Amino acid sequence: MQHRNNYTEIEHFLADESFRLWVCFKDDQQEWEEWTLENSSRAKLVEEARLWLLAMKVPADKLAADDVQHALEATWEKIERAEENKKDTEKPVLKLLRKKWFNGVAAVLILSLLSGWLYNQSTSSENSALSYSELINENEEGLVEQTNNSDKPQIITLSDGSSVLLQPNSKLSYPKIFVGNERKVYLSGEGFFEISKDPKKPFFVFANEIVTKVVGTSFKIKAYANQPNVEVVVRTGKVKVRSNELISNTKDELIVLLPNQALRFVRKNLSFNKITDITQDESLSRSTSNIEQLGFEFTDIPVAQIFKTIEQAYLVKIDFPQTKLKDCYLTTSLSDQPLPEKLKIICKSLGNNTSYEMNGNQIIIISDGCN
Amino acid sequence: MKKQLLHTEILEDSTLWNSLKEGNENAFSILFKRHYSHLVRYGNSFLPFPEKVQDCVQDVFTDIWIYRDKLSDKVVVKAYLLACVRKRITRSQERDRIFRLSTSIDTVEFLFDFSIEHNLISDETTASKVSHLNHLINDLPSRQKEALYLRYSQELTVDQIADTLDINYQSANNLLHRALLSLRKEWKGNIFLILVLFSFAF
Secondary structure: OOOHHHOOOHHHHHOOHHHHHHHHHOOOOOOHHHHHHOOHHHHHHHHHHHHHHHHOEOOOOOOOHHHHHHHHHHHHHHHHHHHHHHHHHHHHHHHHHHOOOHHHHHHHHHHHHHHHHHHHHHHHHHOOOOOHHHHHHHOOOOOEEEEEOOOOOEEEEOOOOOEEEEOOOEEEEEOOOOOOOOEEEEEEEEEEEEOOOOOOOOEEEEEOOEEEEEOOOEEEEEEOOOOOEEEEEEEEOOEEEEEOOOOOOOOOOEEEEOOOOEEEEEOOOOEEEEEOOHHHOHHHHHOOOHHHHOOOEEEEEEHHHHHHHHHHHHOOEEEOOOOOOOOOEEEEEOOOOOHHHHHHHHHHHHOOOOEEEEEOOEEEEEOOOOO | OEEEOOOOOOOOHHHHHHHHHOOOHHHHHHHHHHHHHHHHHHHHOOOOOHHHHHHHHHHHHHHHHHOHHHOOOOOOHHHHHHHHHHHHHHHHHHHHHHHHOOOOOOOOOOOOOOEOOHHHOOOHHHHHHHHHHHHHHHOOOHHHHHHHHHHHHOOOOHHHHHHHHOOOHHHHHHHHHHHHHHHHHHHHHHHHHHHHHHHHHO
């Protein structure tokens, strides 16, 4: 931009942001007032440019934050639909073109599709409610099962660094190590999930009739076999929920949930209910657990207190050298992180000589103090 | 000893754009929230159907996400988005026209009207001058008006205006230049007129 002393046309002024700020918002950081008064021919040009700006107002009709939020949700749903369509149209064509012997295959394919469809039809008419054991049987990979028979929530750490807080009378099945391009776990009962971010490997939770897909976020699922509803409540990030293909052959029932939204699946009639504000829903707001209420935004907080918050949230026990860490304060945001990630961040910010060990519900911090 | 980390900062459009290209959903959401309002307003100046406009803007974002692998990383995000919205609306209009067999074959027309900053005007002389100028601006051919809007309200460069309107640099420059030139001509004449009228009044 040229220097304003060389401005000869109105448009030079119009294009100058500081000039616009001065005229429209009386924000005169560049001392336009003084500069204008220095010279009378300059003043005339400035006055004219000012009139132009006054005559070219664009109304600031900003949409309400709510409306933008709704639009964003609508867009994510459009994206979901478009991605499904893309998958459906691209793949078969490519495969068929590549292989010349597809005639024979097609016949087999159609037969197997037909029998698959018939199978689905029969299973869905017989027992519409999917059970946890049926889901587990669907998965052939070796799974580890953890059951919480105690009266307190239990923390489970998965091989990808995600953590799950499993409530009493609940069980979770998961592979010892995640392989392939998907991470799949199976839940019966209630669990609070904090998933480590990995866009290339989406994380799926199969819980009775619904499948929840995320890439990195935190949310709660409540799917007890003996209760009428299945619920998903989102804390951070974005979560997609659809019904399990085994009970419905319609794929388009896909719902996108954003923070503080929830979904209730009514088993009786296999229908989805989206709850856009969880604080308005009585039964949901009553049943929030510790971890959902506790904040993990810390500003200048003694590290001992941060450990205490984690102990309360995950019902773990943390041992740390109290005297060495007594003058350590942290400012950090840990809301969107699974437990191992939270510990890692704290250790890293305390200094290189700090590390942690985790053994079930027992966590030990090893440190020489903060730097 | 204290330590700061993970501070949320205001990220540049271009930074967000690049993480969007890598599949970051959060970056997508931030860009969406940042630009949605003004894109809808721009769209509304072509189409008097707000719902249809919102639909078009959402479709633009949908395509951006779906084809994020193919996006160029050297774009000015705002200009790119404005251009996409404009194209999308033009295309939807053309489709409608085929179905309705309408006679008009023009591309979309910029129907937006500038208004007046009333709260910054204290005296009557200024008020009458400004209101006159406002009329002159709003009576400009729609393309010229759109160029002025993009230049001074959306703060695009001439290059970016050319991209948005799908014309070359010279044409964009001419549009702006002609707009200002004809305004100034009218305006100069009118200032004279106003002055004459005033001298009569006293």
